[in-house]
Amino acid sequence: MHETTSQALVMQGVTKKYGNHVAVDAINLELRRGEFMTLLGPSGSGKTTTLNMVAGFVHPTAGRVLIDGQDATHIPPHKRGIGMVFQNYALFPHLTIGQNIAFPLTRTPKAARAGMVREALRLVGLEGLEERFPRQLSGGQQQRVAFARAVVYRPRLLLMDEPFGALDKKLREALQLEARRLHQELGITVLHVTHDQEEALVLSDRIAIFNRGRIEQLDNPKGIYDHPKTEFVADFIGEANIFRGVVGRDGETISVKGDGWHLLGPAHCKEALAPESRAALVIRPDKLVLVPVNSPIASGTQRIIGRVRQVVYLGGTLKYEVEALNQAIYARSKSDASSFQATPGEDVGVEWRTEHGVVVPAN
Numbered sequence: 263m264h265e266t267t268s269q270a271l272v273m274q275g276v277t278k279k280y281g282n283h284v285a286v287d288a289i290n291l292e293l294r295r296g297e298f299m300t301l302l303g304p305s306g307s308g309k310t311t312t313l314n315m316v317a318g319f320v321h322p323t324a325g326r327v328l329i330d331g332q333d334a335t336h337i338p339p340h341k342r343g344i345g346m347v348f349q350n351y352a353l354f355p356h357l358t359i360g361q362n363i364a365f366p367l368t369r370t371p372k373a374a375r376a377g378m379v380r381e382a383l384r385l386v387g388l389e390g391l392e393e394r395f396p397r398q399l400s401g402g403q404q405q406r407v408a409f410a411r412a413v414v415y416r417p418r419l420l421l422m423d424e425p426f427g428a429l430d431k432k433l434r435e436a437l438q439l440e441a442r443r444l445h446q447e448l449g450i451t452v453l454h455v456t457h458d459q460e461e462a463l464v465l466s467d468r469i470a471i472f473n474r475g476r477i478e479q480l481d482n483p484k485g486i487y488d489h490p491k492t493e494f495v496a497d498f499i500g501e502a503n504i505f506r507g508v509v510g511r512d513g514e515t516i517s518v519k520g521d522g523w524h525l526l527g528p529a530h531c532k533e534a535l536a537p538e539s540r541a542a543l544v545i546r547p548d549k550l551v552l553v554p555v556n557s558p559i560a561s562g563t564q565r566i567i568g569r570v571r572q573v574v575y576l577g578g579t580l581k582y583e584v585e586a587l588n589q590a591i592y593a594r595s596k597s598d599a600s601s602f603q604a605t606p607g608e609d610v611g612v613e614w615r616t617e618h619g620v621v622v623p624a625n
Contacts, residue, residue: 269331270295270419270451271316276325278311285311287475288325293419298445298452300462303472304498310423312472313455317421318342330418342419345412349424351404353396353411359383360392363411370415382410385444402433409441413448422454426461438464459499463487471495487546493625496544503550503591505543506624509535516621518543523587526564527621540624549618550593552582552602553611565613566591570604584612 271293278286286308293299301309314320316327318339327335334342345366346352353362363379370378383389386406396404405425412420425441426434442465445452456462462469463483470480471494479491490496497504507520516527518541525543535541559565568586575597582593582604591612595601604610 268295269293270297270329271453272326272328273312273316274326274328276312276315276327277323278308278315278320279323284475286315286322289475289477291470291477291480293451293453295451296449298442298454298465298467300454300456300466300469301472302456302459302462302469302498304457307472308475309455309470309472313421313423313453316419316453317344317346343417344419344421345415345417347405347408347412347420347422347425349427351396351401351408353404353407355396357395358392359388359394359396359399359407362396362407363414365411366415378414379410382414385413385447386410386440401429402437405429405437406440409444413444413450416448416450418451420450420452422452424456425454426458427456434461435464441465463499471498473498489620490544490622493542493544493622496542496620496622501547501592503545503547505545505587505589507541507543509537509539509541509621511537518621520587523566525566525619526616528617528619530617535621535623541621542624544620544622545614545618547581547592547594549614550591551613552584552593552595552604553613554602555609555611557611559611559613562615562617563613564616565611568610568612570606570608570610572606573604584610586612 269292273289273291275288275290276286277288301312303309311320315322318337322335326333329342360379363382364375367375367378379392383391386409388403388406426437429437438461454465466483468480468482469486471478473494479486479495486499493504496502505518505520505525507518510517510519518525518527527543555567566586568584568591571583571585574581578597579594580597584591584593593612
């Protein structure tokens, strides 16, 4: 049965249990046509199991998987009309590159296959390599072939499982941009799994953060980074300074109070938590500014005093570790003369604009 829908993929209450272990816990997920969505989370969080249930390699214990409005929960993988790209490329070593790419085209008229293979090779920048074998290509080239094979027949859904995990950093970043270009050029719908936070931010229209079999937050990259909903999301995506305490209220103002300190939260968090509940104030290192201890404090700005423990040079930026409020705090600043620079052992002010913080429930 087909349903009219604008969603390429819908997961309704999907659960997967292995004995008493719940790998995926009643998740609901909708993937729009033409969207690039990443499932992101630590090992064992359920993201790969979720992808495998979409592919048909794993059967849900409960719930439904709909692809283009069709209930695909019990349809075998080869009849789902999806493409797959794996971390290990999964190329056939005894077949040429052209034969590998043509492998999914068994139902395509033979006369059309060669042209489709050439077009797929053009898309990934490997024109003229049809007669080579996988062993004659680099790792990056083999991954491009895997992409070409996955998109040669324009599948309605492309699944990618840690596709860049086996590559070195420079090549991985180059292929991430290639994947983004291919997605935009083809308008294909992509569901992508990774544990690499930066990769998720670069590639995705939306990111689903997995934790213990559940989706903790589903949002665009900016929303995930700037407005995390939980302490887990804040800590997992990028770097975060986390000040744990209890919620205080003063009229419209929300604050977090700890042992000997009291920090204000931004106005948009004022409805989030009940007074005296456990909470965490989250501030990204790039939102913190180091200043001389006795310099004036601007309106709307908060400051704490700490001592620099170490300074790490990262090319265009410096990363500071500062001891303050009985914990390590991390800040980043430009490494040129335009910003205040401190040395280890020096007392400094660490300040930020109040609206750059986020108050979330504590773990």
